[in-house]
Amino acid sequence: DAGVTQSPTHLIKTRGQQVTLRCSPKSGHDTVSWYQQALGQGPQFIFQYYEEEERQRGNFPDRFSGHQFPNYSSELNVNALLLGDSALYLCASSDLAGDADTQYFGPGTRLTVL
């Protein structure tokens, strides 16, 4: 049973560039959430996707956008990168119709903005 997978593992970008991170949910899961974890902090909720639509959103600017595909996989896009966007980006999946409250996390993508 495959868990949550994310790609790439690491990414280095420069200020002003755009980045796309990818996530495949755990088998049987239909909901994907994205979190940003700055160094030494707890994860912060960015947004959540279900049925290819954004269900709810945390306190992040519009530079952060996402997408969910029919196969439930998801992308996180960040435009006009800032130094402060450097963080570990975590994807989590859950089964909205089942055990919706328990989210399972992937290994994360570490983004460094120079």
Next chain:
Amino acid sequence: AQKVTQAQTEISVVEKEDVTLDCVYETRDTTYYLFWYKQPPSGELVFLIRRNSFDEQNEISGRYSWNFQKSTSSFNFTITASQVVDSAVYFCALSPRGSTLGRLYFGRGTQLTVWP
């Protein structure tokens, strides 16, 4: 407002000692879930335990146990007979079942180091 506080930034113990990680939460929702996750150096958050707001029964699962007290809004987590492999950052998280259903609110984490 939803908030999770983990006052302990770092804890160091010697192998085989018991260790308790503290968590205090704030929410106005009457129904919610509480979680503990473990984050080893690899970075992946590993789900450990979950408790819902209607069940204050404390349980033991292997070397893990938890103490949920609604009266003090606390959800403490204990590792018995700690091992070096328990070294990681531990996060307490809150999942309210109101308007923010499905969203996890995390504390800042407690770095646990277990020395051999």
